[in-house]
Amino acid sequence: MHRRRFLTTAAAGIAGGLAPAVARAQAPIKIGVLLPFSKAFAVLGDNTLAGFTLGAREVGPEVAGRKYTIVKEDDTADPSVGVSKVRKLIDKDEVDVIVGTIHSGVAAAIRNPIVEARRLWLNPIATNDLLAEQGCSRYHFRFSASGWQSSAPMAPWAKRKAGERAYLCAFNFAFGQQTAAHFRKAFEAAGGKVVGESFPPFGTTNYAPYFPAIKDAQPHVVFANFAGPDAVAFVKQFAEFGLSPGVKIVAPSNLVSEDVLPAQGPAAVGIYSNSYYTPSHDIPKNRWFLKACREQVGKEADHFLCAGYDVAQALFGALRETKGDASSGERLAKVIEGMTIDSPRGRLRFDPKNHNPIQDVHMRVVQASPLRHVVVDILKDVAHPDTGACKL
Missing domain, CATH: 3.40.50.2300 (Response regulator)
Structure with a gap:
């Protein structure tokens, strides 16, 4: 073969081989959001998504030079529906990350499909203790509290x-x-x-x-x-x-x-x-958060919005660290494991033993005129107990 023709043919072959890879690299990051958007827990799902949206708006339409897209599914707070919807997100939509959910029964049901697919799973609310103990996973992080943290202290x-x-x-x-x-x-x-x-x-x-x-x-x-x-x-x-x-x-x-x-x-x-969150808690980040919730997403701040917002902080922070590479759930998880998040609740970090939050817990009482929560005590750095059941 003539040398010039060989070089031209070889270059074309290399370019052809690279084209799909380049296209994949530039494809939007897909974020699957699985929350209840109907029935009894609809408001809770809407508020959690509003918090996540607020965090996404801080980032803009791209992170580390890559666009991202959000694929929403309604689990209706029903475990069987949750499994069907999470399989769709993974198998059909091919999302890179799962954000969800609220209902503890749904969280238990969707655990295996997500972990088997090795997707990063950011759980804003569901408290099921399974996820901090025998059902824990290196891919799962909780942003609210375990059942133990919600009651025992x-x-x-x-x-x-x-x-x-x-x-x-x-x-x-x-x-x-x-x-x-x-x-x-x-x-x-x-x-x-x-x-x-x-x-x-x-x-x-x-x-x-x-x-x-x-x-x-x-x-x-x-x-x-x-x-x-x-x-x-x-x-x-x-x-x-x-x-x-x-x-x-x-x-x-x-x-x-x-x-x-x-x-x-x-x-x-x-x-x-x-x-873990009280709107009247007077720290600088929360003062900003209260105003941003009203002005940017039209909501009054609550712990659902706070958790959704912190999920966004963790996810986009990890994607910046990986330069927009969402292909490895394990790599993203490693970044989040080492984070300390400046949250409206105060400092938020994750226990390396089970990926459950370590955070202050506010004891509050409802007062009248105006009707609101007032913090009466703070329990510092509350962590889910290490039972030895979690093997990350």
Whole structure:
């Protein structure tokens, strides 16, 4: 073959071989967002996405020179729907990263498909303890709190502040059952006594059948764990039945979160809750966050927006570090594992043993005029206990 023709042919072959690789390198990063956008948890999904959107707007349409696109799916807070939707995101949409979800049952159901596909999984809210213990994964990071963090640290605090007799009333699924069990263990370890328990099903609208048992047990404190419309119904009916203010309620943040507090109204006053985020927490990052939520996404800040925003901070920070390379979930995970995030909640970092957050927990009480949470105590650097079950 003539030398010039050979060089021309070889160059064309090399260029042809490189073209698909270049095209792939320049393709947008695909971010799959799996949240409940309908039914009972729709507001929670919308707020979490709004927080993520706020973080994405800080970055702009590109990160490290690469465009990104968001593919949304609605899991409806149903585990079977969640599995179907996450498989679509992975197999059909070929997303690089999964952001989700809210419901603990959905989180447990989607765990295996995500981990088997080796996708980075940023979990904004779901508290299922499985994901910090035997079901942990190097690809998974939680941005809210485990079931243990949402309940156990407040138990000795509640005994000191409210009394030694407790009643447990929570959702009849993983989040409710796990948090109630953790509260029981910690309350009894502090010298308290659990005098009864009830587990109403998800979607309960009438709690009146459960209140006589609470009244007869004569507790000083009720540990309650509900969210969305269930939380509104429980809090209002609890007050109407006449159990408060004589019996104090302590709860994870979702019972009286900002999305339900206006509907609960005066019935919520005096309820204690714990949370990683409180809108009234006066630090510079949170002052900016409150204003940005109102002006940029039209929302009042809450812990769902905070978690969504911090997911965006972690994801885009990791992508900057990898120069826009989203091809390795393991590489992205390694970057996030070493991060300390300047969050509206305060400092956020991840436990290298289980990828659960290490963070301060706010003990708050609902006050009137205006109706809001006020921090009354801060439990520093709360981490999920190392049970030895997690093997990253």
